[in-house]
Amino acid sequence: MAAAAPPPPPSEVPEMPELAPPSSRRPLFARVRLAAPSDVPHIRRMIHQMAVFERLADHCTATEASLSSTLFNSPPFQSFTVLLLEVSHLPFAPLPPPQNPTAVPAFAPIVHTINLDLPIEDPETQIFASGAEGSGAVVAGFVLFFPNYSTFLAKPGFYVEDLFVRECYRRKGLGRMLLTAVASQAARMGYGRVEWVVLDWNVNAIKFYEEMGAKILQDWRICRLTGEALSAFANIDY
Amino acid sequence: MAAAAPPPPPSEVPEMPELAPPSSRRPLFARVRLAAPSDVPHIRRMIHQMAVFERLADHCTATEASLSSTLFNSPPFQSFTVLLLEVSHLPFAPLPPPQNPTAVPAFAPIVHTINLDLPIEDPETQIFASGAEGSGAVVAGFVLFFPNYSTFLAKPGFYVEDLFVRECYRRKGLGRMLLTAVASQAARMGYGRVEWVVLDWNVNAIKFYEEMGAKILQDWRICRLTGEALSAFANIDY
Numbered sequence: 025m026a027a028a029a030p031p032p033p034p035s036e037v038p039e040m041p042e043l044a045p046p047s048s049r050r051p052l053f054a055r056v057r058l059a060a061p062s063d064v065p066h067i068r069r070m071i072h073q074m075a076v077f078e079r080l081a082d083h084c085t086a087t088e089a090s091l092s093s094t095l096f097n098s099p100p101f102q103s104f105t106v107l108l109l110e111v112s113h114l115p116f117a118p119l120p121p122p123q124n125p126t127a128v129p130a131f132a133p134i135v136h137t138i139n140l141d142l143p144i145e146d147p148e149t150q151i152f153a154s155g156a157e158g159s160g161a162v163v164a165g166f167v168l169f170f171p172n173y174s175t176f177l178a179k180p181g182f183y184v185e186d187l188f189v190r191e192c193y194r195r196k197g198l199g200r201m202l203l204t205a206v207a208s209q210a211a212r213m214g215y216g217r218v219e220w221v222v223l224d225w226n227v228n229a230i231k232f233y234e235e236m237g238a239k240i241l242q243d244w245r246i247c248r249l250t251g252e253a254l255s256a257f258a259n260i261d262y
Numbered sequence: 263m264a265a266a267a268p269p270p271p272p273s274e275v276p277e278m279p280e281l282a283p284p285s286s287r288r289p290l291f292a293r294v295r296l297a298a299p300s301d302v303p304h305i306r307r308m309i310h311q312m313a314v315f316e317r318l319a320d321h322c323t324a325t326e327a328s329l330s331s332t333l334f335n336s337p338p339f340q341s342f343t344v345l346l347l348e349v350s351h352l353p354f355a356p357l358p359p360p361q362n363p364t365a366v367p368a369f370a371p372i373v374h375t376i377n378l379d380l381p382i383e384d385p386e387t388q389i390f391a392s393g394a395e396g397s398g399a400v401v402a403g404f405v406l407f408f409p410n411y412s413t414f415l416a417k418p419g420f421y422v423e424d425l426f427v428r429e430c431y432r433r434k435g436l437g438r439m440l441l442t443a444v445a446s447q448a449a450r451m452g453y454g455r456v457e458w459v460v461l462d463w464n465v466n467a468i469k470f471y472e473e474m475g476a477k478i479l480q481d482w483r484i485c486r487l488t489g490e491a492l493s494a495f496a497n498i499d500y
Contacts, residue, residue, distance in 0.1 A: 071413045071414065071416075074413075075414060080414065083414050084414040085414065085415060085416070086413060086414060086415065086416035087416065090416035090417070091416045094411070094416055094417060094418060098340075102336075102341070103340070103341070103409065104409075104411045104418070168411065168413055170409065170410060170411055171341065171342075171408065172408065172410075172421065172423070173332070173342045173406065173408055173423055174423070175309045175312075175324060175406055175423060175424050176309065176313060176318065176321050176322040176323065176324060177323060177324065178309075178323070178324035178325065178328035178329045178332055179328070179332060180332060180342070181488075183410065183421070185410070185411055185412070185413060186413050204495060204498060207487055207492060207495040207498075208495040208496060208497075208498050210492060210495070211492055211493055211494075211495045211496035212496055215492075216488060216492075217486055217487065217488040217492065218486075218487040218488075218492060219484055219485060219486050219487070220484075220485050221482045221483060221484055221485065222482070222483055222485050223481050223482060223483075224481050224482070224483050225481070230483075230485075233485045236487065236491075237487055237491030237492070237494065238485045238486060238487045238491070239485070239486050239487075239488075240483050240484070240485055241483060241484040241485075241486060242483065243461050243462050243463070244459045244460070244461060244462070244483075244484055245459060245460055245461075245462050245468075245478050245479060245480065245482075246457055246458075246459055246478070246479040246482055246484075247457060247458050247459065247460055247468075247471045247476045247477070247478055247479075248455055248456075248457050248476060248477050248479060249445055249455065249456040249457070249474065249475055249476040249477075250419075250454060250455040250456075250477075253474075253475025253476070254445060254448060254449050254453075254454075254455065254456060254475070255449055256449075256475065257442060257445035257446040257448070257449045258446060258449035258450055259446075260442060260445075260446050
């Protein structure tokens with residue numbers, strides 16, 4: 025804030041730039057689609073960015089090879105599933121038909137248009153380029169989720185392990201677009217729940233989730249057995 | 263307690279029964295095996311008992327039909343998986359060979375013998391009878407778990423949704439036997455984590471889990487979107 029500067033005399037007050045009317049705002053096209061094995065390099069880069077953001081880069085050992093060997097081994101929604109968020113200043117061309125047209129259940133890409141007041145400066149358009157050359161599309165985020173199960177409901181649900189939007193695309197409703205894609209898929213499949221976790225000090229995120237209709241379970245704590253403590257069980261039957 | 267009865271005169275003090283030496287204690291044979299569709303009635307009864315114990319019976323809508331239609335749709339460990347705990351005062355007969363011998367990965371039943379100082383009074387041996395008539399085996403508990411995924415590790419893990427031991431069989435190491443079966447299976451499969459949740463006030467459970475080598479994640483809270491709030495997303499793409 026330039027609070028120390030005296031106000032200019034009335035004649036010199038510059039005209040405040042008005043917000044551009046909707047018709048002249050820059051449209052940003054956003055698309056959520058199923059990720060494919062060819063997207064793994066983008067996914068790995070975003071996982072690494074997420075680890076850096078969470079100051080957990082030392083804990084991130086994911087490689088393209090390890091992701092490729094553990095994802096895409098089951099039809100979508102039956103196991104680990106990645107939805108990719110792409111953005112473009114040009115309308116998206118239709119996706120090519122799936123290589124295996126019998127794959128069910130299908131996921132129709134979700135496309136939404138955001139009207140930007142200001143252009144977005146993306147310093148990584150090259151490495152996150154997606155689709156055909158000249159399409160202008162870049163990968164902007166992803167959500168990874170998989171089925172979980174409620175014994176009380178005797179129904180599957182989805183657990184959202186990661187939701188990530190690249191920094192320059194945040195605060196534009198794109199995270200909500202990804203999470204909504206998972207929730208609407210769960211609802212369409214008749215599933216009972218969508219769950220994820222949030223850090224207890226992240227009040228903005230908690231507020232956002234509560235506004236979506238989620239409840240925050242305050243009394244439960246996650247227990248994790250990992251690393252050497254888990255390996256020690258390899259040869260134990262009891 | 264017959265606290266009102268006066269103590270007998272010294273000459274009539276009965277000899278205190280000594281703890282039986284190990285060789286004469288009653289053995290209780292415990293077995294952990296993969297559940298089969300024919301176990302669903304037992305599983306449903308235990309889910310209901312668990313709901314009553316947690317004072318959440320109103321939230322429990324699981325039926326035999328809903329469990330049968332959502333479990334056992336995938337090979338073991340690839341999706342929702344139930345391990346069943348059986349106990350018997352007689353040694354277990356070997357299990358019949360699997361109906362589908364090509365099913366992989368196999369799970370070799372785990373058998374352990376517990377020496378009881380006192381016999382267990384099980385008021386429900388009839389309804390929880392398991393296996394051939396006269397085998398003496400009863401179902402005493404179960405664990406339901408399914409794969410989860412860590413993007414940082416780029417590895418699957420297991421998430422334990424429910425761990426239950428019927429009341430008269432508690433405090434004998436049987437819960438540990440079930441959880442250890444899941445952890446050792448995860449370790450043998452090269453998985454990265456086993457996770458579950460615990461209520462934050464359940465200090466005995468937390469101590470037990472920490473002694474197993476688990477860490478309690480204090481900062482994370484579970485977010486849950488369910489019921490009408492989830493159904494509202496059925497027709498929303500954004």
